[in-house]
Amino acid sequence: MGKEQKQSRQKPTQQLIRELAQDKSSLYRQWPYTYRCSLWFLVNLFFVLLITYGVQGFRQNFVQDLWQAPLLSAELMIGLTLSYLSGLYVFKRSIPGEKFQQKNFTPILLIFTILGVLILAAFFTPPKSTPYNGARSFCEFEILFYGLTSMVSLFFFNRLGFTQQLNKWERISIAFSVGMVPASVMQLACMFDPTHSLLFHYSPVILLVLLGNFLISIKFFKN
Amino acid sequence: MTLDFNQLKYLVMAAQNGDAQAYEKFLAAIHPYLTTIIRRKLSNILDVEDIAQNCLIGIHKSLPTFDPSRALAPWLNAIISYKVSDQLRSVYRRPVTKDALPANNVNESDNGPNLENKLDARHKLELISEQLPENLKRALYLTQVSGLDYSQAAKSIGISEVALRKRVSRAYKAIGEIFKGEMEKT
Numbered sequence: 001m002g003k004e005q006k007q008s009r010q011k012p013t014q015q016l017i018r019e020l021a022q023d024k025s026s027l028y029r030q031w032p033y034t035y036r037c038s039l040w041f042l043v044n045l046f047f048v049l050l051i052t053y054g055v056q057g058f059r060q061n062f063v064q065d066l067w068q069a070p071l072l073s074a075e076l077m078i079g080l081t082l083s084y085l086s087g088l089y090v091f092k093r094s095i096p097g098e099k100f101q102q103k104n105f106t107p108i109l110l111i112f113t114i115l116g117v118l119i120l121a122a123f124f125t126p127p128k129s130t131p132y133n134g135a136r137s138f139c140e141f142e143i144l145f146y147g148l149t150s151m152v153s154l155f156f157f158n159r160l161g162f163t164q165q166l167n168k169w170e171r172i173s174i175a176f177s178v179g180m181v182p183a184s185v186m187q188l189a190c191m192f193d194p195t196h197s198l199l200f201h202y203s204p205v206i207l208l209v210l211l212g213n214f215l216i217s218i219k220f221f222k223n
Numbered sequence: 224m225t226l227d228f229n230q231l232k233y234l235v236m237a238a239q240n241g242d243a244q245a246y247e248k249f250l251a252a253i254h255p256y257l258t259t260i261i262r263r264k265l266s267n268i269l270d271v272e273d274i275a276q277n278c279l280i281g282i283h284k285s286l287p288t289f290d291p292s293r294a295l296a297p298w299l300n301a302i303i304s305y306k307v308s309d310q311l312r313s314v315y316r317r318p319v320t321k322d323a324l325p326a327n328n329v330n331e332s333d334n335g336p337n338l339e340n341k342l343d344a345r346h347k348l349e350l351i352s353e354q355l356p357e358n359l360k361r362a363l364y365l366t367q368v369s370g371l372d373y374s375q376a377a378k379s380i381g382i383s384e385v386a387l388r389k390r391v392s393r394a395y396k397a398i399g400e401i402f403k404g405e406m407e408k409t
Contacts, residue, residue, distance in 0.1 A: 013254060016276055020283045021247035029239040030287040095288050096305070097297030 033091040040091075040157050041084050041181075044150045048181050051146060052189045056136055062188045071125055072192055075118050079184030082111045086176035087154070093170055094158040105169050108176065119202070122194035139190040143204040144211075146182035147175075151212055154178055174212045179205030226256050232295040238286060246286075250279055257303060264307050264375070278306045311371075311379040355397055362390035 011019075020026075030036065052058070059065070066073050085108050092098055136142070154177065183201045190201065231249055238246035257275045265271070281302045289298055355363070365376035366387070377387040 013272065013276055013279070014251075016279060017247060017250040017254065020250060020279060021243045023283070024241065024243070026283050026286045027238055027241045027243065027246060028287050029289070029291075032290070095290065095298075096285055096301035097293070097299075098301075099297070 033095060034088065036157060037084070037087045037091040040154065041087050041177075044153065044178075045080070045181055045185075048146050048150070048185050052142070052182070052185050055142065056189065058189045059191070065192060066188075069125075069192065071118060071122050072187060075115065075122070075197075076184050076187055078111060078115045078118060079180045079187070082108065082115060083177050083180035083184070085111060086173040086180070089173045090154065090170060090177055091158065093173075100167060100169065105173075108173065112176070119194060119198060122197070135191040135196075136186075136189065139186050140200040140204050143179065143182040143186055143201060144207060147179040147204065147208045148211060148215075150178035150181065151208065151215055155215060171209055171212060174216075175205055175208040178212075179208040226252065228295045232291070235286070235289055235295060236291050239289065239291075250282070253282070253299065254279070260300075260303055261307060265311075265371075274307060274310050277310065278303050281306045308379055311375075354401055355394055359390055359394040359397060362387055363394040366391055 031039075066076070089104060089108060092104070093100070151174065154174065183205055186201045187197060190196070231252060234245045234249035234252070238249060254275065257278050258271050261271050261274050261278070265274070282299070285298075285302055289295070361380065362376075365371055365379065366373060371379070373384050373387055377384040380387075382390075
């Protein structure tokens with residue numbers, strides 16, 4: 001892009017216009033952002049499930065846990081919903097001219113609040129699973145790594161769009177959309193304990209906000 | 224400069240369907256609009272044609288993102304704003320030199336002691352502003368030299384408008400103090 005820009009300055013605008021018109025690579029219409037986001041989310045979920053299973057497998061009896069601990073199932077569903085809704089917001093904002101509206105972010109805040117209530121409720125609910133069952137040595141680093149990989153794919157997907165200067169809501173949305181999938185999946189793979197979940201599964205999502213700020217500053221991800 | 228955005232929208236839609244001629248027509252039609260907007264946003268501090276060309280490339284890259292069910296103007300203006308801000312950021316990251324200070328005060332038709340006084344005042348101002356910390360110098364340059372308003376200037380260096388106003392105020396205060404010191408010396 002930079003090279004292209006430098007080249008463009010050396011030629012008259014009319015010539016540049018003619019050359020751009022002859023470049024067929026941009027003469028198409030993107031899928032609607034909802035389709036693109038859904039595709040990205042499914043691919044991302046599949047990737048995280050696959051790699052989590054590949055690294056150390058899932059917790060023993062995790063299917064049974066899902067049935068026996070409604071809080072676990074609810075957290076899983078809410079976490080994935082939060083990721084999808086945040087992803088939708090990020091994809092929408094990558095379209096030029098899409099203005100920030102608080103109402104677009106309200107569902108994300110609502111789902112986040114529900115997740116907070118569920119995590120809090122888990123502290124007052126006796127554990128259904130055996131303590132330390134499925135404990136993984138580096139679950140927090142796994143979440144960070146999977147989250148970062150997803151973030152790169154998200155930025156790459158959105159590179160075709162036109163991400164504007166990011167405000168705090170977008171930064172948070174990016175972290176939620178990429179971080180909540182591995183954090184939720186880790187609830188099935190690693191031990192299900194509220195303190196452990198809060199410290200090692202959900203906290204890395206906050207770190208992803210900072211890492212996202214760094215990644216988005218890289219020229220490659222800008223249009 | 225007014226554009227028929229409805230007509231342009233049809234050209235964009237045709238371009239998205241692979242019509243290169245319609246696309247060329249669209250780009251040629253928006254070029255004068257781009258230069259007008261850029262000139263209005265940036266006064267005369269940068270090469271308008273360079274930025275207009277960058278905008279054309281930006282529009283070209285973003286063409287697939289245009290949704291025909293939405294209006295064209297916000298889409299187009301967002302790309303222009305983004306490219307202008309991008310250009311401003313790259314310009315203001317460079318250190319401010321005294322050559323960048325305005326010559327607005329100096330009128331070529333002036334002569335005699337009037338011109339000398341103005342040149343002397345400008346020279347003093349240059350010397351004083353050189354002593355300011357970089358962030359204050361930049362804040363002063365953006366708001367008083369480049370012709371940007373406070374919100375645009377704040378956006379271009381990534382701080383809030385309030386913070387920028389504080390910096391400008393601090394810069395004035397610092398200039399006052401330096402000037403006072405100079406006066407006392409003499």
